[in-house]
Amino acid sequence: QVQLVESGGGLAQAGGSLRLSCTAPGNIFSVAVMGWYRQAPGKQRELVANMSPGGTTIYADSVKGRFTISRDSAKMTVSLQMNSLKPEDTAVYYCNAHGKAMGNYWGQGTQVTVSS
Numbered sequence: 301q302v303q304l305v306e307s308g309g310g311l312a313q314a315g316g317s318l319r320l321s322c323t324a325p326g327n328i329f330s331v332a333v334m335g336w337y338r339q340a341p342g343k344q345r346e347l348v349a350n351m352s353p354g355g356t357t358i359y360a361d362s363v364k365g366r367f368t369i370s371r372d373s374a375k376m377t378v379s380l381q382m383n384s385l386k387p388e389d390t391a392v393y394y395c396n397a398h399g400k401a402m403g404n405y406w407g408q409g410t411q412v413t414v415s416s
Contacts, residue, residue: 302328302405304395309410312385316414320380322395322407332399334371334378338391338412348393349380362388385414 308320320336335350335358349359349369357369366384371377382389395407 302397302403304397304405304407306393306395306407306410309393309412311413311415314385314387314414314416316385317381317383318385318412319382320393320395320410320412321377322379323375323377324395324397324405326376328397328402328405329371329376329378330373332397332402332405335369335396336378336380336393337396338389338393339409340388340391343391345394350396351378382412385412387414387416390414 305323312318331353333350333352336348337345338348339345347360348363349367351357351369351371368381370379390413392409393412394409398404
């Protein structure tokens with residue numbers, strides 16, 4: 301059972317910032333595409349951002365220029381810095397790890413609430 305441990309999230313005002321972090325086991329982190337998805341009430345889970353082991357990033361159009369994903373190999377952690385938050389960023393955010401021949405793993409989810 302692969303465990304992704306999330307931290308961060310919480311409540312912010314519009315225009316504010318929050319930071320999410322997710323730690324994965326070393327054997328997973330080194331080979332997995334690590335990223336963040338989110339799911340708002342009544343909506344499907346959507347990709348926010350991810351980063352490959354080689355550093356290639358993908359961002360949802362809605363967060364480009366506001367959110368930054370990063371990886372720290374020494375800490376086996378992927379982080380999501382969220383700036384200029386908007387009420388529509390309110391959702392449960394999930395850490396994700398996936399890759400070839402290794403399956404698809406999820407964190408437990410962390411709530412992000414942005415007030416207007």
